[in-house]
Amino acid sequence: MEAWKEQLHNHVNTIDRLKEYIHVTPEEEEAIGEMKTKWGTTPYFASLMDPEDPDCPIRKQVIPSLKERENTFGIPNYLIWKENRDTGEVRPDSIARQYDDRIAFTVTDVCANYCRHCFRKELVVDRDLKLRMDVDEGIDWIREHTEIRDVLITGGDPFILSDEKIEYVIRKLREIPHLEMIRFGTRAPIVLPQRITDGLKKILRPYHRIPIWINTQCNHANELTEETARAVYELLTCGVNVGNQAVLLKGINDDVESFRRLHQKLLTVRIRPYYVFYCEPAPGIDHFRTPVEKGAELIRDAIRGHTTGLAQPMYVIATNIGKIPLMPDYYIVDKNEKEYTLRNYKGKETKWPNMPE
């Protein structure tokens, strides 16, 4: 059996299995025992957990918490609203649309790690939302909609699919003349780096006018290992760029030090920061959510100017009408006919000529 399949076969999803990796606290044990929720991770990702620290950023993303039963700020039927599934436009279940030129294409509801903060948890974790994920139906819809240039294949985790299935989806999409790019959203480089096999590379590598882009999700520097570095390197050798879409998570990455370290360390494994998402109001994840302004403050206090612009993600709120950037805006202190007054990250000011139109 290939190593990545073994990882999934030996999924860590029982108390006893979990105890092989960490000292499980009574609270963790109670949450796992009482809550009927899908959870689990790969042995690889489990091995990155701190055995002694219940506040370990990886543990919090993996192990259910009793706090998931609380829901004061979450929106019921969140995904229906967020993905515009209750509007007039008739679409297959697999197609989520917020933009004119691109869509998200859901091809599976299976994941290597069932992230506790997942905004698609109604579909992926709680499983009370059932979608028909008919790949051919989705491809037919994309073929009929000539305004779509960009398909984001998502899930679940699309890299859970077999090589054959991935090859099929890519091949079918590349036959559609109006498509200009194919993207995958996958946590595989982080939670299942073994997935980047020679077989998969063969599928991704052949030169084609339609490039493949990948965005992964890494939320804390502790998730970045030699295995991930190698997986990303292999993807890059196939001409596939790898970006990161982090989620701003309370107690995991919402402090200056963790936030900066995460974005700096991503570059050391060749992953380019792309987005930081505000933690969405899906039900049962209140305990992960910060105030909205927090992300912009962290970009101001941890990243901009403090480290290279390459490490700089865009902070966005992913809403039902698309992603809305919310960036710190503190540069133009003053402007008159003659000049601007600009302020840098250290609070220092300078003058700049105002060019009339």
Ligand SMILES: *Cc1c(COP(=O)(O)O)cnc(C)c1O
């Ligand atoms: C996030 C998302 C996209 C892609 O957005 P980009 O800003 O281009 O990365 C497309 N469709 C849907 C429904 C999305 O949620």
Ligand code: SF4
């Ligand atoms: S991998 Fe993505 S879809 Fe799956 S549980 Fe994590 S955040 Fe949700």
